[in-house]
Amino acid sequence: MSQIKKLAGQTVVYGLSTMLGRFLNYLLVIVHTVALGPELYGNLTYFYSNTAILLVVLTFGMETGFFRFASKKEENYNSVLSTSLFTVLITSSIFILTSIFLKDKWLGYFKVDSYRFVMYFILIISFDVISAIPFAKLRIDERPIKFMFIKLIGIGLNIFINLFYLVLCRKLYEAGSESILARIYNPEYALDYILVANLVGSGITLLILLPEILKVKLQIDFSLLKRLFKYSFPILIIGLAGQLNDQIDKLLIPELINDPNPMAQLGIYAANFKLSILMVLFIQMFRYAAEPFFFKNSGNSDAKKLYADVMNYFIIFGLIIFLGVVFYIDILKYFIDEAFWGGLHVVPILLVAKLLFGILFSLSIWYKVTDKTKYGILIAGIGAVITVTLNIILIPRIGYVGSAYASLISYATMLGVSYYLSTRHYFIKYNFKKISFYFILAFALYGISRIIIIENLVVVLSINTIMLLIFIGIAFYKEKKHFKNEN
Numbered sequence: 001m002s003q004i005k006k007l008a009g010q011t012v013v014y015g016l017s018t019m020l021g022r023f024l025n026y027l028l029v030i031v032h033t034v035a036l037g038p039e040l041y042g043n044l045t046y047f048y049s050n051t052a053i054l055l056v057v058l059t060f061g062m063e064t065g066f067f068r069f070a071s072k073k074e075e076n077y078n079s080v081l082s083t084s085l086f087t088v089l090i091t092s093s094i095f096i097l098t099s100i101f102l103k104d105k106w107l108g109y110f111k112v113d114s115y116r117f118v119m120y121f122i123l124i125i126s127f128d129v130i131s132a133i134p135f136a137k138l139r140i141d142e143r144p145i146k147f148m149f150i151k152l153i154g155i156g157l158n159i160f161i162n163l164f165y166l167v168l169c170r171k172l173y174e175a176g177s178e179s180i181l182a183r184i185y186n187p188e189y190a191l192d193y194i195l196v197a198n199l200v201g202s203g204i205t206l207l208i209l210l211p212e213i214l215k216v217k218l219q220i221d222f223s224l225l226k227r228l229f230k231y232s233f234p235i236l237i238i239g240l241a242g243q244l245n246d247q248i249d250k251l252l253i254p255e256l257i258n259d260p261n262p263m264a265q266l267g268i269y270a271a272n273f274k275l276s277i278l279m280v281l282f283i284q285m286f287r288y289a290a291e292p293f294f295f296k297n298s299g300n301s302d303a304k305k306l307y308a309d310v311m312n313y314f315i316i317f318g319l320i321i322f323l324g325v326v327f328y329i330d331i332l333k334y335f336i337d338e339a340f341w342g343g344l345h346v347v348p349i350l351l352v353a354k355l356l357f358g359i360l361f362s363l364s365i366w367y368k369v370t371d372k373t374k375y376g377i378l379i380a381g382i383g384a385v386i387t388v389t390l391n392i393i394l395i396p397r398i399g400y401v402g403s404a405y406a407s408l409i410s411y412a413t414m415l416g417v418s419y420y421l422s423t424r425h426y427f428i429k430y431n432f433k434k435i436s437f438y439f440i441l442a443f444a445l446y447g448i449s450r451i452i453i454i455e456n457l458v459v460v461l462s463i464n465t466i467m468l469l470i471f472i473g474i475a476f477y478k479e480k481k482h483f484k485n486e487n
Contacts, residue, residue, distance in 0.1 A: 029336055
């Protein structure tokens with residue numbers, strides 16, 4: 001239990017940067033949706049979906065590889081750090097040079113008419129890739145405060161520039177002001193302001209991390225590199241397949257949806273996806289703390305019991321977030337512009353899909369600590385095939401709702417396959433009776449909220465609040481005895 005409390009503490013600290021920063025970025029959704037409208041918001045989504053996929057490719061799974069080898073007592077920590085950092089510097093340099101050479105190809109791919117968008121793309125990705133290993137070093141060195149501080153500076157700059165241009169300057173411009181702030185705003189460059197803000201935030205973050213990078217004596221241990229590649233390449237494939245599961249819908253919707261304005265439909269889908277941000281944030285902050293935590297405790301005699309307990313508590317908190325979002329969707333919808341409300345019905349589906357993804361991440365520890373990452377490739381590959389296939393089948397028939405169902409089915413299948421394989425290679429005795437009870441209770445409460453049709457919003461929210469407290473109270477009661485026994 002002391003180890004779980006330590007994980008919880010680190011999760012909270014990482015969460016202060018991840019959750020606060022991402023939540024503040026989430027608040028920008030209303031700013032972006034108003035300033036851009038559905039079509040341009042679709043263009044922004046398309047841009048970032050491609051960025052997310054390339055970030056996985058260029059980091060080459062080195063973060064997880066770094067965690068794994070730096071945690072081994074027989075490995076030289078400095079050598080692992082240097083070799084990992086050197087690798088991502090090389091991949092970033094190759095990417096920059098080839099992208100500049102192929103800039104016309106990128107221009108056509110993004111369907112834009114200016115090379116400046118290509119440069120935003122190249123620089124944002126490169127800055128974030130180079131920052132990956134220094135941030136990983138802070139995590140494994142258990143320096144979450146510095147990690148949080150650096151993250152928040154970059155995020156704060158990003159948010160400030162967004163608010164400056166898209167709120168202050170835009171409001172003055174629309175009011176017909178003659179001030180210099182109104183004159184520097186041009187609605188045709190609204191998308192540029194957002195991407196420049198991201199570029200500045202990523203660039204300053206890398207600049208602050210530079211002392212961490214300069215401390216490292218850049219040398220490469222080719223023997224270690226070979227082992228790192230062998231371990232990290234499956235992680236790359238797993239990460240790539242995972243990103244395809246997350247992003248392929250946003251790449252396929254504009255190509256497959258039966259609508260005269262496909263980018264607008266993508267924008268609506270993406271904006272409603274943002275309403276599942278609390279689940280995404282919870283999973284992200286958990287991942288930051290959990291991965292190094294899992295590896296550091298993998299040699300303990302009670303590691304499997306520890307992993308099972310972590311899974312149990314993760315699911316409880318995940319279901320609380322699910323209920324919190326669906327119970328208060330009538331309030332949360334105001335975080336996106338009214339033009340996007342037509343897609344609210346996909347939010348519960350996306351929330352459950354993301355929760356299953358978080359459970360899959362927690363479960364995936366079995367093939368990471370046993371160095372059997374080839375099974376991770378198999379699992380992720382199955383998920384990617386299902387996601388792509390279902391998107392191709394469903395999008396032309398039911399639009400972006402098909403993408404939401406594709407994600408849900410894909411993660412559920414991957415979870416089943418991963419658990420089956422884990423029972424044969426690294427069996428962990430999860431408390432499925434208790435986990436099933438929590439899922440049934442949460443979905444039953446959600447079902448009741450859907451059946452009750454009352455037009456008075458205050459009454460609806462009051463009833464939903466009572467049901468949320470019922471779930472929390474029951475979970476607390478059932479876990480209280482477990483906590484007492486452990487202590």
